[in-house]
Amino acid sequence: MKMSDMPAADHALCLRGVDHTARPTWKLRETVEFYRDVLGLPLIHTISARGWGPATHPDFLHFFFDSGNGSTIAFFYYLGSGEPETLKGRAAHPPRPDDHVFDATHTAWLVDTQEELQAWKSRLESRGVEVSVETAHEVIESIYFRDPNGYFIEITRKLRALEPLDAHDAAATLEAAIELEARERGLARIDDVWARKAARIVKQFEADSPQLQIFVLNVPEFASLIDAARKLAICRVEERGEYTEISATEPVSFERRALGLKPAVWYGLFTGGLNGRIECFDRDVVRIAPRG
Numbered sequence: 001m002k003m004s005d006m007p008a009a010d011h012a013l014c015l016r017g018v019d020h021t022a023r024p025t026w027k028l029r030e031t032v033e034f035y036r037d038v039l040g041l042p043l044i045h046t047i048s049a050r051g052w053g054p055a056t057h058p059d060f061l062h063f064f065f066d067s068g069n070g071s072t073i074a075f076f077y078y079l080g081s082g083e084p085e086t087l088k089g090r091a092a093h094p095p096r097p098d099d100h101v102f103d104a105t106h107t108a109w110l111v112d113t114q115e116e117l118q119a120w121k122s123r124l125e126s127r128g129v130e131v132s133v134e135t136a137h138e139v140i141e142s143i144y145f146r147d148p149n150g151y152f153i154e155i156t157r158k159l160r161a162l163e164p165l166d167a168h169d170a171a172a173t174l175e176a177a178i179e180l181e182a183r184e185r186g187l188a189r190i191d192d193v194w195a196r197k198a199a200r201i202v203k204q205f206e207a208d209s210p211q212l213q214i215f216v217l218n219v220p221e222f223a224s225l226i227d228a229a230r231k232l233a234i235c236r237v238e239e240r241g242e243y244t245e246i247s248a249t250e251p252v253s254f255e256r257r258a259l260g261l262k263p264a265v266w267y268g269l270f271t272g273g274l275n276g277r278i279e280c281f282d283r284d285v286v287r288i289a290p291r292g
Helices: 028-038 097-103 114-126 164-184 190-205 220-230
Strands: 020-025 043-049 060-068 071-078 106-111 135-137 140-146 152-158 212-217 236-240 243-248 252-255 277-281 285-289
Touching: 028 043, 028 060, 028 071, 060 106, 106 114, 114 140, 114 152, 164 190, 164 212, 190 212, 212 220, 212 285, 220 236, 220 243, 220 252
Parallel strands: 020 071, 106 152
Antiparallel strands: 043 060, 060 071, 135 140, 140 152, 212 243, 236 243, 252 285, 277 285
16 A cells, blocks of 8 residues: 555544653663753653563553653663663763664654754753764754663754655655565665665656666755756756756766765765666765666
């Protein structure tokens, strides 16, 4: 079933935002002091229970902090149980590639302005918390830090509102990925998703694809790529509805700094779709060529 084919009855259902997120902790005092005193979130509710039915379930405290707009962040403190080895020492870890699975589970809170984001960074650092630099990744800009358990916390601001074309593009990306996942019994390279997505767009516009083609979603974060291509004599630039098509018959290179892109956006440069072969894609330069 396509994402656009949901029954009408399902479309009538909607969520009202996040009520709470919850994680386990084995550091009761440190967790309370961090969220209540360092972050300044009011402690508003605690459940204390003698297990939860099964004999294997330990007694616990379940406590909640107000995180704004009716949402809370909550923790389970399991009495009589020990901290898992996978959590030990994580509170001091900077972001690392080998932590990506653990760090993918995190909480992000919203602020309205860059000034607020910077004020939070200053507040946290003044209390001894190590905070990342401001990181822009497409539609948001964020700072990151760890709580005493090693869990990632994010504070973010929106750089722009999401539009219908973002939703259309999101569906196109995931539908291409799902098709590949089913056909290949798994996904190994994002290049394949980009190629499949480009093929779907080419088919939609009934366009020929004998050459290098980059499909760029018409949103501000990728506008500099389109502008740079317009300045290259070897590139042809054409509007394709919600996308701009950049095409060429020979290899094309772009430099990250010349495009004014942060790495978090740079590494998603071809998210709109790519019919071509990536010869080089490092932190500073990308070179793509027509497929053999």
